[in-house]
Amino acid sequence: MQSIGQIVLRVVKVIAFALNFIDIQTYTSTIFTVKSTLITVTTKPTTQTWTVTLTTTTTTTTRTTTSITTTTGITCIYPFVQTPTGNCVNILIDFNNCGIVGYVCPMNYTSCSAGECSVAPSVQLTNAIPIFTAAVNGSVDDRFYNVTLPFNITLYNTTTDSVQVTTNGVLCFGKCDRIWSETALPAQEFSDTTVFAYWDDLYIFANTSQGIYYEIQGDSSNRTLIFEYYCSHYQQAKEYYHFQVVFFEDKPGIVQYIYYDISDGGITCTVGVQSSGNGPFIQYSFDQADSVMPNMTLIFDTNTGTYTKF
Numbered sequence: 001m002q003s004i005g006q007i008v009l010r011v012v013k014v015i016a017f018a019l020n021f022i023d024i025q026t027y028t029s030t031i032f033t034v035k036s037t038l039i040t041v042t043t044k045p046t047t048q049t050w051t052v053t054l055t056t057t058t059t060t061t062t063r064t065t066t067s068i069t070t071t072t073g074i075t076c077i078y079p080f081v082q083t084p085t086g087n088c089v090n091i092l093i094d095f096n097n098c099g100i101v102g103y104v105c106p107m108n109y110t111s112c113s114a115g116e117c118s119v120a121p122s123v124q125l126t127n128a129i130p131i132f133t134a135a136v137n138g139s140v141d142d143r144f145y146n147v148t149l150p151f152n153i154t155l156y157n158t159t160t161d162s163v164q165v166t167t168n169g170v171l172c173f174g175k176c177d178r179i180w181s182e183t184a185l186p187a188q189e190f191s192d193t194t195v196f197a198y199w200d201d202l203y204i205f206a207n208t209s210q211g212i213y214y215e216i217q218g219d220s221s222n223r224t225l226i227f228e229y230y231c232s233h234y235q236q237a238k239e240y241y242h243f244q245v246v247f248f249e250d251k252p253g254i255v256q257y258i259y260y261d262i263s264d265g266g267i268t269c270t271v272g273v274q275s276s277g278n279g280p281f282i283q284y285s286f287d288q289a290d291s292v293m294p295n296m297t298l299i300f301d302t303n304t305g306t307y308t309k310f
Contacts, residue, residue, distance in 0.1 A: 074086055074088065076088035078136075079091055079092040079093075079115075079130070079133070079135065079136060081097070081100075081101050082101070083097065083101050083102075084101070084102075089101065090127075090128060090130075091112075091115055092112070092114055092115045092133065092135040092136070092209060093111070093112050093113070093122070093123045093128065093133075093135070093209045094112055095109075095111060095112045095122060097112075098112035098115060098116065098117055099112070099115035099116060105117035110122055111123070111209060112209065113135075113208050113209040114134070114135035114207050114208055114209055115135065118208075118209070120208065120209070120240070121230060121240050121242045121260060121261045122209070123209055123211075123213060123228060123230055124228060124244065124260065125213055125214075125215040125226060125228050125244075126215070127215055128213035128214070128215055128228060129213060129214055129215060130211055130212075130213050131145050131147060131165055131211070131212040131213060131214060131227075132145060132167070132204065132211050132212050133209070133210075133211035133213070134204050134205060134206050134207065134208045134209070134210040134211050135207065135208065135209060135211075137211075138206040139203070139204060139205055139206040140167055140203075140204045141167065141180075141203050141204075141234065142166075142167060142168065142178045142180050143166070143167050143178065144164045144165060144166040144167070144170075144172075144176040144177075144178060145164065145165050145166075145212070146162060146163075146164055147162065147163050147164075147165055147214065148161065148162045149161045149162060149163065149225060150216055150223075150225075151220075151223060151225070151249050152249075153225060153247040153249075153252075154252035154253055155173065155193050155195070155253060155255060155273060155275075155302045156193055156253070156275040156280070156302045157275070158173045158174075158192070158193040158275070159252070160173045160174075164176035165212055165227065166178065167202055167203070167204060167212065167231065168180050168199060168200060168201060168202050169196070169197050169198035169199050169200055169202055169229060169231075169241070169243075169269070170190070170194060170195065170196055170197070170199050171194070171195040171197065171227065171245060172190060172192055172193070172194050172195075173192050173193035173194070174191065174192025174193065175191065175192055176190065176194075177189045177190055180200075180201040180202075180234070181201070182199045182200055182268070182269055182270040182286070182287070183270065183286075184270065184283065184286045185270065185272045185274050185279075185281040185282075185283040185286070186274045186276070186277055186278055186279045186280075186281045187199075187270070187274065187277065188277040188278070189277070190274065190277055191276060191277045192276065193273075193274070193275050193276070194273070194274050195245060195255055195273050196270050196271055196272050196273060196274070197229070197243055197245045197257045197271065198229070198241060198243055198257075198259075198262070198266075198269050198271060198292065199269055199270040199271070200233070200241070200268055200269035200270075201233065201234045201268070202229070202231040202232070202233060202234070202241055203231060203232050203233060203234040203235070203236075204231050204232070205232055205237050209230065210230045210231055210232065211230060212227065212228070212229055212230075212231075213227070213228045213230075214226060214227045214228065215228075218249075221249060221250060222249060222250050223249040224246055224247065224248055224249070225246070225247040225248075225249070226244055226245070226246050226247075227244065227245040227246075228242075228243075228244045229241065229242065229243050229244070229245075230242045233263065233264070233268075236263075238263075239263035239264065240261040240262075240263050241261065241262060241263065242259075242260040242261035242262075243257060243258060243259045243260060243262070244256075244257070244258040244260075245257055246258065252303075253301060253302045253303040254299065254300070254301055254302075254303075255273060255299075255300050255302075256297065256298070256299045256300075257271070257297065257298045257299075257300075258296075258297050259292055259293065259294060259295070259296045259297070260294060260295070261294055262292045262293060262294060265289055265290045265291065265292060265293060266285055266287075266288055266289070266290065266291035266292030266293075267287060267288065267289045267290075267291075268287060269285070269286075269287070269292065270283070270285070270286045270287070271283075271284040271285045271286075271291070271292060271298065272284050272285075272300070272307075273300045273302060275302070280305060282300050282302070282305060282306070282307055284298055284300075284307055284309075296309065296310070297309070297310040298310075
């Protein structure tokens with residue numbers, strides 16, 4: 001025998017079909033969104049009487065039951081979800097849309113991690129595109145991923161529109177290596193032009209907002225390409241390594257490293273850049289204590305073979 005709720009839902013579907021509406025989504029708050037028609041179902045427990053009211057406004061519900069108007073016309077691919085203004089936001093890492101559109105984390109939290117408010121470091125990129133994200137893909141160790149770029153980037157005499165990005169803080173203009181044990185530069189394991197933003201045995205833990213992301217900012221001929229790492233150390237979930245690698249469309253030969261959280265201060269990493277496994281190279285540090293600190297920036301100029309620290 002069908003319950004009263006099931007009977008009412010069937011009535012709602014018949015009404016929606018008669019109005020030529022197609023998609024019905026049910027929410028636990030007993031609000032059903034039917035394209036541009038809102039159907040509100042309320043109950044009176046004392047009499048078991050159901051009231052069905054049809055209106056012509058488009059609304060949806062947030063976790064806090066706030067009603068907002070929804071704009072249609074774009075497609076967002078999970079974990080990106082459409083906002084009322086028509087933008088796509090990543091609900092797994094967006095502090096202002098954490099877990100669901102419109103839910104803002106309380107101020108005693110610092111980030112949105114895997115769709116939950118957290119005190120862990122937060123992803124800095126506003127429109128971060130995940131290369132690998134722990135909230136969806138789980139844990140990962142010693143891997144690399146191919147990324148096709150929207151414009152060419154140049155270091156030394158190598159220009160490319162694709163890179164390989166490793167989970168150990170290394171980006172390669174050619175073939176990368178999964179090696180996790182850092183060495184001084186030049187590193188013969190990497191035969192092509194290679195960026196060592198923070199070469200270490202890094203690890204991405206599942207059910208967090210950790211991962212490798214990227215974003216394109218600016219207009220054509222003046223764009224920046226930003227890769228963002230948010231990781232921990234192997235078997236050290238509470239050690240955080242959070243930094244960005246920035247390339248400039250209008251500044252060939254330049255790469256910038258920006259550091260946010262570095263738990264061990266650089267004592268087990270290599271930082272620099274090299275043209276090949278035999279050099280030339282620019283090494284900033286190798287297993288040097290307190291060499292890499294939060295809020296530090298390094299700019300490497302492969303045209304002059306120098307770096308600048310801020």
